[in-house]
Amino acid sequence: MKSFLDDNFLLQNKFAEELYHNYAKHQPILDYHNHLIPQQVAENINFENITQAWLYGDHYKWRALRANGVPEKYITGDATDKEKFIKWAETVPFTVRNPLYHWTHLELQRYFDIHELLTAESAERIYEEASAKLRTPEFSVHGLLNRMNVEVICTTDDPTDDLRYHQEFAKQDVGFKMYPAFRPDKAMNSDDLDSFNEYIDKLAAVTDFTIESISDYLSALKSRHDFFALNGCKVSDHGLSYAYSEDFTDEEIRLIFIKIRAKRSLTEEENLQFKSAMLVYLAEWDHEKGWVQQYHLGPLRNNNTRMFEKLGPDTGWDSIGDFPQAAHLSKFLNRLDTNNQLAKTILYSINSTDNETFAAMTGNFNDGTIAGKIQFGSAWWYHDQKIGMTNQINTLSNLGLISKFVGMLTDSRSFLSFPRHEYFRRLLCNIFGEDIQNGELPDDLPWIGKIISDICYHNAKEYFNFSGKE
CATH class of the missing domain: 1.10.2020.10 (uronate isomerase, domain 2, chain A)
Structure with missing residues (x-):
């Protein structure tokens, strides 16, 4: 009987043990999506x-x-x-x-x-x-991250953030890098016109733009996109129920924005058209800069009204949604691809019933220009556990190329969450080790080990163009 959390935790045979200890364990961590607080990093609290x-x-x-x-x-x-x-x-x-x-x-x-x-x-x-x-x-915060061999962290930042702490940190020499990630969810949330207009006014103040038209708004928002790029940003991130994909014209969006600024209620179709347009505009900017765009799709948020009103968002009242995904996602990605404006893209599903849908969708838009250009992202949120990670790895293996996978992230608000990378790596090595044990993969540990180390580190470093400690 094994001891709890011993050196070979989750590793069920000698092949898994060798893969983990020799090829995965010591790889640096590239944590390209988390919710750490930049001020705490910059000030090394x-x-x-x-x-x-x-x-x-x-x-x-x-x-x-x-x-x-x-x-x-x-x-x-x-x-x-x-x-x-x-x-x-x-x-x-x-x-x-x-x-x-x-x-x-x-x-x-x-x-x-x-x-x-x-x-x-x-x-x-x-x-x-x-x-x-x-x-x-x-x-200290730096000590905790260095203890886990962290090489890069990407925080999650609103377009109106001044990035002062990223700028302060960039001057430090501490053994790892911190980059911002562009998270424009609030910049396209036209559900609540009062809150959205407050956000537009905040953007106007930050950029010193007068925002009266959609052209003004896009210019101001694009200036923030450019500002993030100047401060090392390499990734964007969206948290959506599904990928909005309504047809729209520039004239329709112009008129919709006038209604938004006048706080005149939008029809459901107008609301979806505006969100769809914003999603396209933002994706085109990502492509222009060579960023990686991430889409976290499917959560049903703020289910408990009583507690949401008391504590606010992101306090534990979100769950798994069952939104239709395939047609919306295909139409959105296809529009960008048709115009040759589809950036490197990672798709994350919160609903495991969509795993095959998302994994198969990636193959529709991999065009041979970049290995693994469209990624089925790591097991997310409720699936950030043994079964969820195993299912994501197996689905990607069956429908795509697991060898080109960019691996794990923490998606966490805690500096103590980085052993999640170890958890993932152990499961990954055990899956490959069991295949070798069963004769489903060759007993070629140098080659399989290279694939393991690529998934844990090298694929992400190349995909995101991270410079790491160099």
Whole structure:
């Protein structure tokens, strides 16, 4: 019987073990999509305690706490950090078979060399030990990232962000790089005209543009796209229910924008036309600059109205949607491809029933110009776990080229989440190792090992044009 989280955790045979330890384990991490706070990176902060580093903003843990009957006071409320940690420690034993159980103990081991199980009995002891370490220079934000051999992180940034902390960080020599990612969701969200007009006014102030027409708006937004590029941005990112693909004309969008600025209600068709147009304009700019565009598709957001009104978005009330995807996505990508304006693209599905749809869609628009130009992205959000990752890897293997896959990301708000890359790498190596064991792949470890190291590191470095530590 294996020991819990031993050196060969998730590795079921000698081939998997050799692939992981010799070809995957030591590859640097390129974390090309996360929600880390740039100010904390630029200022190289130390967290006062493990609750601040581990539980603040982590809606994965918040949902588990709520499911375990923990009152909101100990989650997002006014309980002390220590009280919140103890409630999490009391919950952890009940997360068995949830990925949180593995992540929790991997993170305690990899960052703090704590191999004790987190329980109600060990809570105070672990809290004090981990918190004391976090207050030392070696466990600053830079120390945490360097400890995990991180080479690149890409944060998630609104077009109106001034990127001051990216600029400050770019002057530092700390062993890894931080780039912004252009996330224009608010710039095309015409559902709430009051909020959208406030956003347009904010964009006008940031750019010193007068925005009265769609031409003004696009010029202002494009200036921010250019500004991001000047500050090292190489990727854009969209979080959408589905890819909007309504037909539109420039004249229709001109008139729709006039209605938006007048706060006159849009019809459903007008709303979809505007979003579709914005998605196309933004994608054309991405292609012009050679960026990678990412589309996270399918979540059903803010389901609990009562708690959304109390706590706001991204606090643990989103789930898996069942939106139609294929026709919209095909029409959107085809429009860009027809005009030779389709950038490198990564498609992420939150609904596993769309895995085959997304993986097959990539093959429609791979044109031979770039290896793996259109990617079926890593298992995302609710599928960021053993079964979800395995299904994504197998689907991509069956319908595309897993050998050209750009690998894993954290999609996390926590500096302690980087062992998710290890989790992915172990699963990846085990899948290949089992195929070798079963005679489904040749016992050619140098060649299979090269594919493993490419997926873990080299493919992404080339795909995103990352310079890394050079």
